[in-house]
Amino acid sequence: MxxxxxxxxxxxxxxxxxxxxxxxxxxxxxxxxxxxxxxxxxxxxxxxxxxxxxxxxxxxxxxxxxxxxxxxxxxxxxxxxxxxxxxxxxxxxxxxxxxxxxxxxxxxxxxxxxFFTDDLLSLLLYEAVGETRFEQLKAQFRLHPVKVSADLEEVSLSFLDVFHVNSQLLSQPPATIAEAKSEFKTPGTTTQPQLDERATADFDWPFFKQQLHASFVSVRQLDHYHDQLLTLHALYGLNELELAQYVNESVDITTNKLDLPALKRLVARQPTKVAPTTATTTTTETNVAATKDLSQNDQQLITISRQLAPITFLTQLKQQQGGYVTDSEQRVLERLMSRHVFADASIINILSHYVISVRKMPTLTQAYVDGVANGWLQHNVTTPEAAMQEVKSFYRQKQAPKRTSRNKQPLRKETLPDWAKDGYQAPKQKVTAEQRAAVQKRLAALQANKDGE
CATH class of the missing domain: 1.10.10 (Arc Repressor Mutant, subunit A)
Structure with missing residues (x-):
């Protein structure tokens, strides 16, 4: 990463x-x-x-x-x-x-x-640990308050029954107490992940529930699984009628309740489809300005990313490279969609293309996808055009030449001797008659010494 x-x-x-x-x-x-x-x-x-x-x-x-x-x-x-x-x-x-x-x-x-009443957190925990461990954790943290009955009477005393407070100080508390009350006041903000309402922009929830009016699934169950159902809609490009049909087929006939894991498995087994273009894909003036800096191939990729649901897009992307979408990759996209951090699902398709085709990674991993998505959010990426620009900006930074220090000493250029260069030939020298006679005289002397030994 x-x-x-x-x-x-x-x-x-x-x-x-x-x-x-x-x-x-x-x-x-x-x-x-x-x-x-x-x-x-x-x-x-x-x-x-x-x-x-x-x-x-x-x-x-x-x-x-x-x-x-x-x-x-x-x-x-x-x-x-x-x-x-x-x-x-x-x-x-x-x-x-x-x-x-x-x-x-x-x-x-x-x-x-x-935690357990939050759809996003409980769903992630369920997928991480499985149904058996999930039930064990629910039992571990479940509270057991006293159930009031006719033969059970509470005899607890109240605060003022035990403690006695000065009534004058209670009506007019000291300034120090007022300051402490102000300093320790807890802000009414929540820190848990919240469902983004942008996910409902192209999905008619009342119409969807109307299609299930005659089914065994209660309206209360549908509202309980509201976030998960919208995630499946956005992830697989399902319209209201298609999702209602899958819900009907995933009802447990013994309990008349929706089996969410069975619904996910059923949807994942269906052939991929082209998602209808929604209102979020209309080109704005900002998008037009951003498109000017993109090549024709980039614009074509953006067009395709707007037409396909994330699972469909990834499936075709992996098939082009001879691979297939793994179960873990489906969970990665589902978790990213469930957070609703991107208003336009085509941004997720650009992210998948970046990881698989550009970075040449064989699969989508949760940690890497979260890192890229978090970085794009910090750079206010809200359109697929902006996502493409973010990818190009990242590579421009990597390819930019590194600045050298001013105090760095210049490198000394070593020169090779002539005999070490390619194609070197020793120069030919002329031998005189005197030099030839001297050599022969020395050879004769050496031979005489050798014979005398």
């Missing part, structure tokens, strides 16, 4: 701060619920940053993290963006004359109640 070297440098400084209180129970939630999603490297990075927040807030180089975790820079960057995507940290950048410094703001993981 060479993109990481453009986003992060071992000499860049970092400081750590916390936005929430972190407890030992948060560590358990992080270990059992989040670690299967983020991987061991990101898990270790979060725990290390957790310890760093207690130190003096002076910037340290990222080389410290690399040494403590014993990982390379791309792995560190991939781990960071995984934590960002899961809402566990927020990253802020400051550039000064002294260099670049990142501030990592730590957030506590979601409570188990919030």
């Amino acid at each position: 060479q993109d990481a070297f453009f986003k992060l440098n071992p000499r860049d400084g970092f400081v750590v701060t916390d936005a929430n209180y972190l407890s030992d129970f948060d560590r358990q939630v992080l270990t059992y619920l989040y670690q299967p999603l983020m991987g061991t490297a990101a898990y270790s990075l979060y725990l290390l940053l957790w310890t760093q927040r207690t130190l003096v807030q002076t910037a340290q180089p990222h080389s410290t993290l690399l040494a403590l975790l014993n990982i390379d820079l791309p792995t560190l960057y991939e781990s960071r963006i995984h934590l960002e995507a899961l809402g566990l940290i927020k990253t802020y950048q400051q550039v000064t004359a002294a260099g670049r410094t990142f501030t990592y703001e730590l957030y506590a993981p979601q409570t188990p109640n919030a």
Whole structure:
């Protein structure tokens, strides 16, 4: 993942701060619920940053993290963006004359109640650990409040039954208390991933539910799987009628409930199709300006990317190279679509083309795709034209000549002797009669000495 070297440098400084209180129970939630999603490297990075927040807030180089975790820079960057995507940290950048410094703001993981009721997080965990382990985790974190019954009476005392507070101070609290109340007020913001409403732009949800009105699936179930169904629509290019048909075929007849894993397997087995062009593919003035810098082949690729759903596009791309789409690649695209980070699904097709055809990688991997997508988001890529420009800009930076230092001494040019050059021939010299006679005289003397021995 060479993109990481453009986003992060071992000499860049970092400081750590916390936005929430972190407890030992948060560590358990992080270990059992989040670690299967983020991987061991990101898990270790979060725990290390957790310890760093207690130190003096002076910037340290990222080389410290690399040494403590014993990982390379791309792995560190991939781990960071995984934590960002899961809402566990927020990253802020400051550039000064002294260099670049990142501030990592730590957030506590979601409570188990919030985690299991969130469609995106629970779906990712289900796919990561499987149904059996998922049920075990649900049982592990399920609360068991007391069920009130006729023979069960609560005898707990209230706060004022036990503690006595000065009524005058209660009506007019001191200024110090008011300041503390203001400083410790918790902002009402959420850190978990949210569904982007742009995914519903080309899908008529009420019409879709109407097609299932006479089926065994309840409206409540459909609303519960709202995000996952929209992800399948965008990923495979299914319209309302097609998706309704697949839902009908995936209902468990014994329970009359939708079997989501069976639905995914059914959709994945169907032949790929061309997705209808949506309103998001209309060319704006910005797109026209961006297209001027693109070649005819680039524009043709963008046109095709707008016509095909991501799975269809990747399937044809792999078939051209004699390969096939793996199950893990389908999950990679599904996870990317479920986050709804790109309003235009054709951007995902450009990303797939970049990884498979340009970078010559045999398969799409979760870490690499997340790294590229995160980088494009940071550069405000919202159209396939902008995605193509981002790819070209990256390669222009790589091919740019490196600047040499002014203090660098010029290299001394070594010259080869004539005898070491290709095609060298020794010069011919004329031998005089005197030189020939001298040589013969010395040879005769040598021969006489040899005979006398």
